[in-house]
Amino acid sequence: MLKMTSRNVTAFFYFSQEGEAWQKGVSYAEGQNLARYLMEAPANYMTPTRFAQIFEEKLEKLGGNVKVFTRSKQWIEEQQMGAFLSVAKGSDEPPVLLEIHYTGSPDPKDPPLVFVGKGVTFDSGGISIKPSSGMDAMRADMGGAATVSSAILTAATLKLPINLIGLAPLCENMPSGGANKPGDVVKAKNGKTIQVDNTDAEGRLLLADALCYAHNFNARAIVNAATLTGAMDVALGSAATGVFTNSSWLWTHLQEASAVTGDRVWRMPLFEHYSKQVTDSALADLNNVGKYSRSGGACTAAAFLKEFVTVPHWAHLDIAGVMSNKDEVPYLRKGMAGRPTRTLIEFVDRLSKDRNPT
Template sequence: MMMLLPLRTVLQRSVSRSCCRGFSVSPQTYNSGKKGLILGVYEKDKEEESLVFTSAGDTFDNVVSGKLRDHLTRSGSLVKKGKTRIFYGLHEDFPSVAVVGLGKKSAGVNHDEHWNESKENVRTAVSAGCRQMQDLEIAHVEVDPCGDAQAAAEGAVLGLFEYDELKKKKKKVVSTQLYGSHDNEAWQKGALYAEGQNLARYLMEAPANHLTPTKFAEVLEQKLGKVGSNVKVFTRSKTWIEEQQMGAFLSVAKGSDEPPVFLEIHYSGSPNAKESPLVFVGKGVTFDSGGISLKPSSGMDAMRGDMGGAATVCSAIVTAAALKLPINIIGLAPLCENMPNGRANKPGDVVKARNGKTIQVDNTDAEGRLLLADALCYAHGFNAKAIVNAATLTGAMDVALGSAATGVFTNSSWLWTRLQEASIVTGDRVWRMPLFEHYSKQVTESALADLNNIGKYSRSGGACTAAAFLKEFVTAPHWAHLDIAGVMSNKDEVPYLRKGMSGRPTRTLIEFAARLSKDKSST
């Protein structure tokens, strides 16, 4: 990225040429330069206060002789939180200036909401400003750090993403960069966090005929091949899966003509090569028809995103490698389709997992836990400091929490605390759910096998019984299961994400890994 001159120097060089044309000028007149500027403004805490700009906003307003403040004052209403107002002709270098509402300057960690409200306000405001610039077909936008350059970068990069890979008409590409600040390191960090989540969104959004298990592995190999020599990718074939005796995983995969893949990623970022790794495990069902227990056709197209667990954990590792985090991470992603051909699992079938436990499959649409059972058994061979799995596992999780937070089931308060702390920073919240013995009894009492994949009471506590099922394949002292079914997609709940697959909680996983890399108590 080009080094920027100090803000005041840049503006003073051209102030004699700048002019203000008022409110009547059309956008087309001043968009010929295709360069925009986004500045933040806070809500007034007291009625008698004047407008409260950010530092960059104040400097810009001084250079244009107070015209920005004057225009905002004369408009008669404040720029509300998350909203934008755009002005033309204030400055020759920036034909279009968007002022975005940041809410209260005093905002910080909101303990009731379990997130940093200030960071969320910045993400939302910058996202709104960037989208408005995109709608105006402005190609280059400079962004006020708004007091938090990382959050500003996340808002810009997340807000502009849209999956239009297969459309003839595509959205205008907008390049963004930090404006008037030397906090480039935080900006670049935020951009990488957001690009990681966008990679997960890209993978989840891609149609199932374009992103098969084999293609998923190829995309990750390509991405990881660009981030350094300390990353190794192993694409395990069906033969290897059979050798590992992953009977539960194979029982799901056999219903599809697409071959299964077990993707294994090793990122060695710690200076101590022997340091125990963090292990991420992600459910990778690239399309889930439900199998013989067929899903309703309405909304089934969204099941292309049922590999969201694999998408988020793999994207988090790509970002960790790009950030050069000093930690070792292993990623495991069992990838397959769940389809209803003549070889598919039938309700009542019994299959055997890698650890020798038998499973009665009473519902073939509860397939994700079968993949994860074998992957979790395999994960225990790495002497992990923690095992974290993510999966779009149950509709019951969506019923319980909706899209407000990812449900976390864990046997470790140490691990829970670190996941929660990370989520407060990212705004992509987590919420702890119970792992009571009450639920374990429901899955361990089976007529034909050691375990039942849906339990005795299939409609009661479905997210909890699914977690209890996974717990039967865990002996590690620090394990967490993230059920991300409720946060799989976005309608309008997260204002800085467009409608579609959300890629959540990729940034929380990245932040968790970043914090763990500095946490000496974890080794």
């Protein structure tokens, strides 16, 4: 029998902690790999319905503190999510709003952190159709939904002491006879009207309604993620996720989480300068593209989303630049990257330990 000396006890705790850290790292990696799998899957297999089914199957194994709701087209219509529905109507695939609830806090009434993820399972651009070259990569335009849902699954697996809600509006953006036309006007859940001048700026329409719905949950904070703009890729490339936020508290946690994982974030501006460019519409309250088209495209997209947010702690993560990996990240093969899933998980872990969001 091993004699328990102070040195043995120290070694035991050291290796125990090392083992826990290793397992935590494995869980983080599995979360990112799930997001990569979802993003890489062909769009004819990874439909909105199938995406939701995958998380239903995985989350139901975790027990009673996780609930999953697959909201149907009828429910979306009842919620008056006209902006979301306007994108979905161009496709034969029915839209789904995936809603995940994880109650990990000792107090189930603690305000939750709410994640919202853009879930366009294929983006042709709609009537404002994209160039054919590279369009196949738009099977990963549901990267926001993939990363936030995978992060919640991982947090639940690790039993992190925090309440989380995930919302993923899922649909395809296709150019059928029923699709949005440039110049159409649609109404969002909060009653604001939107002039759709570019049907390829569809992700913000989904997010607008999902962000409105997120306000129903007395959120501690709302964080959305989306492969939203090519302009974000132009601005930062794959070096970092662009973060637009009204909260220095949220930014600090996101930045510190990214320093731990190495999957970096970079703060971007939310100036009123950009808001004026999306509120200058001839036919509606808002325009879904900025007044000066491609100029500051990532910033005007964020300004558009801000019009649907009233909470003091909100962050928008534009992950278009980190969607895929060429050869920049050595531990990832070429293909869809699943970023920034690990940073989101670490961020959740940090928030579970911070009880004072000020």
